[in-house]
Amino acid sequence: GAGVSQSPSNKVTEKGKDVELRCDPISGHTALYWYRQSLGQGLEFLIYFQGNSAPDKSGLPSDRFSAERTGGSVSTLTIQRTQQEDSAVYLCASSLAGFRSDTQYFGPGTRLTVL
C-alpha cells in the first residue's frame, strides 16, 4: 500500500517568508509525528498528533512553528518568518497506534532551504 507522502520534496525560500509543509500519513494510522533533521544530525522531535487528543507540541523550537492535522489525516507544518537556521530536512512519520511501542514509518522528507 501507499506509504507516508510529503510535499513539496524541496522548498527554497527567502528569509522572512512563511512556508507550509504537507504530510499524508499511511491510511488508518492514528499517530503522526514531525521531526527535523539538520545536516549530519539526528532527528529532532517537533510535534506529535494522536487521534483526537491535543497534540504534543513540546518539541516545537519557537512560536514561529505550528502544525495542524485536519480530519485525523493530513497534517500541515507551518513555519512563519523563516530564518536561515530553519534550513533542514523535515520528516513526517506515522504509526498505527501511538507512541510507546509502535513502529514509525517515515516519509521521504521535505528539504527546506532558507536563503
Add this chain to the structure above:
Amino acid sequence: QKEVEQNSGPLSVPEGAIASLNCTYSDRGSQSFFWYRQYSGKSPELIMSIYSNGDKEDGRFTAQLNKASQYVSLLIRDSQPSDSATYLCAVNANDMRFGAGTRLTVKP
C-alpha cells in the same frame, strides 16, 4: 548529557566482519528501543525493535538490550557493502528520542 548517545563514527569494517553499534540512554523509564537505518539522502527505515532485556535476532541483525546498564546495541553479522549507512538508535519512554546516529562503512 544527551538523552540518547551514540558514537558518531565513522565505523569502518571489512566485508564479512561483524559490525557493532552501541547506544546509551538516560531515561530509566524507557520501555521501547528501536534501530533505524538511514541511507544518505533517504528517510529512516526500521530494522529492529526490542522491548525486553537480552538478545533479539533477525537474520544478520541482533539487537541487545540491558536496561540495568541503560545500553542497547546492534550487531550486524557478515557485513555487506549495502549495509553502509547511518544507524539511528531511538528510545521511547513518554516520547521518542533519537540519537545522532553512527555512520557505518563496510569496505569490500
